[in-house]
Amino acid sequence: MRLESPRGTKDLLFDEARLWQYIENELRQLCETYHYGEIRTPIFEHTEVFQRGVGETTDIVQKEMYTFLDRGNRSITLRPEGTAGVARAYIEGKLHGAVNQPIKVYYNGPMFRYERQQEGRRRQFHQFGVEALGSEDPAIDAEVIALAMGIYERLGINEIELVINSLGDLDSRKRHRKALIEHFTPYTDELCDDCRSRLQQNPLRVLDCKVDIDHPAMEAAPKILDYLNDESKEYFEKVKSYLDAMNIPYIVDATLVRGLDYYNHTAFEIMGTAEGFGAQATLLGGGRYDGLVEQFGGPRTPGVGFALGMERLILALQHEEIELPIEDELDAFIVTIGEDNVQKEAVRVLHSLRKEKVKIDKDYQGRGVKAQFRAADRLKAKFVIVLGENELEKGVVQLRSMATRDEQEVPLADLTKVLLKALGGKSK
Numbered sequence: 001m002r003l004e005s006p007r008g009t010k011d012l013l014f015d016e017a018r019l020w021q022y023i024e025n026e027l028r029q030l031c032e033t034y035h036y037g038e039i040r041t042p043i044f045e046h047t048e049v050f051q052r053g054v055g056e057t058t059d060i061v062q063k064e065m066y067t068f069l070d071r072g073n074r075s076i077t078l079r080p081e082g083t084a085g086v087a088r089a090y091i092e093g094k095l096h097g098a099v100n101q102p103i104k105v106y107y108n109g110p111m112f113r114y115e116r117q118q119e120g121r122r123r124q125f126h127q128f129g130v131e132a133l134g135s136e137d138p139a140i141d142a143e144v145i146a147l148a149m150g151i152y153e154r155l156g157i158n159e160i161e162l163v164i165n166s167l168g169d170l171d172s173r174k175r176h177r178k179a180l181i182e183h184f185t186p187y188t189d190e191l192c193d194d195c196r197s198r199l200q201q202n203p204l205r206v207l208d209c210k211v212d213i214d215h216p217a218m219e220a221a222p223k224i225l226d227y228l229n230d231e232s233k234e235y236f237e238k239v240k241s242y243l244d245a246m247n248i249p250y251i252v253d254a255t256l257v258r259g260l261d262y263y264n265h266t267a268f269e270i271m272g273t274a275e276g277f278g279a280q281a282t283l284l285g286g287g288r289y290d291g292l293v294e295q296f297g298g299p300r301t302p303g304v305g306f307a308l309g310m311e312r313l314i315l316a317l318q319h320e321e322i323e324l325p326i327e328d329e330l331d332a333f334i335v336t337i338g339e340d341n342v343q344k345e346a347v348r349v350l351h352s353l354r355k356e357k358v359k360i361d362k363d364y365q366g367r368g369v370k371a372q373f374r375a376a377d378r379l380k381a382k383f384v385i386v387l388g389e390n391e392l393e394k395g396v397v398q399l400r401s402m403a404t405r406d407e408q409e410v411p412l413a414d415l416t417k418v419l420l421k422a423l424g425g426k427s428k
């Protein structure tokens with residue numbers, strides 16, 4: 001039996017899991033401030049949700065999906081991203097009929113892509129994302145971008161850069177597509193196999209190719225910004241003016257195309273600029289996808305959103321040496337000296353204090369008194385409660401503050417009250 005976790009996956013334990021919980025909590029709170037509510041969609045979907053949503057010609061669909069037939073012979077895929085599933089859920093839940101529009105949701109969970117493992121790139125990775133469906137107001141693009149930037153600000157990450165572009169509307173994209181085909185066709189023989197077929201099916205994908213990235217024709221390729229029609233230009237200008245109004249700095253990069261097919265108009269990424277970030281510097285990506293819901297057979301519904309990689313967010317924290325307050329401390333540790341009666345009383349005390357939300361533990365290894373005190377120290381207990389045969393007989397415990405080393409005798413009946421007070425009025 002192979003005991004290591006499958007390539008591209010990782011176990012999260014103790015402090016690491018605590019760090020994730022802390023971050024997830026902060027992100028949830030931030031999303032609530034922006035009035036986004038949580039959505040939880042399945043981890044697997046029918047394969048066509050991603051084939052049609054993310055796009056047949058993308059690397060994700062062509063090379064990276066975990067797809068299998070289930071026992072009922074259905075083609076199932078572990079979700080490689082969250083947006084397509086949200087669009088599917090939006091249609092199924094008839095959310096277009098809801099009174100409050102746009103529908104603003106956030107999600108958080110594992111995604112799966114069969115990629116080469118490296119730092120910041122895993123096969124099971126985790127995304128935190130938001131989607132706003134039902135509005136084509138450029139102010140909602142700006143809101144989503146502001147929320148994305150707010151995440152890093154909230155965690156104290158400074159070394160980031162927001163890059164934006166516009167992919168325009170259908171009309172602009174058609175003209176750009178034609179120009180791309182004309183531009184790349186003379187080089188057909190020099191492009192990789194994938195790009196040769198991409199050139200016919202979806203030439204925008206050629207710009208996103210990881211193999212031909214250094215081909216000289218790439219740099220001179222027609223830029224979408226030069227093909228935007230007036231409406232698309234105006235839309236982009238409005239998004240930028242809202243960002244300006246919020247003092248959010250950005251760089252316009254006409255080569256930003258994103259790796260998924262559903263985008264139009266606004267596209268953006270946040271890059272980590274701290275030293276140490278290599279090729280996996282994209283912390284977050286998103287954009288507008290006005291055609292996705294309709295493409296799934298739903299009503300015409302504009303949408304915009306983003307997703308960030310949790311693993312990369314944590315790398316950014318590490319690169320900037322940011323320590324988040326995730327200390328694991330105990331309120332109290334109960335040290336016992338004695339056999340059955342003492343143990344039984346200790347269990348009772350533990351149980352009643354836990355009901356009052358006191359974070360407390362005891363020894364379960366049969367350790368001696370000294371070793372129990374050492375354990376209390378190691379576990380950073382604020383107080384130690386000593387319970388021995390003598391104390392039990394007298395109906396008391398010794399309560400010792402580990403900070404001041406002060407010790408007082410407290411009647412068992414008063415212990416909860418005294419300890420809660422000593423802990424600074426810990427709320428019930």
Ligand code: HAM
Pocket residue numbers: 080081082083113115120121122123125126127129130131259260282283284285286287288289304305306307308309310311312
């Ligand atoms: P994406 O650019 O494919 O967009 O992924 C978003 C983020 O997920 C990336 O910027 C990166 O931080 C993280 N990520 C992607 N693949 C991996 C991996 N193999 N290992 C670790 N992290 C990874 C989307 O997925 C879109 N659904 C975003 C979106 C939402 N657009 C609109 N709404």
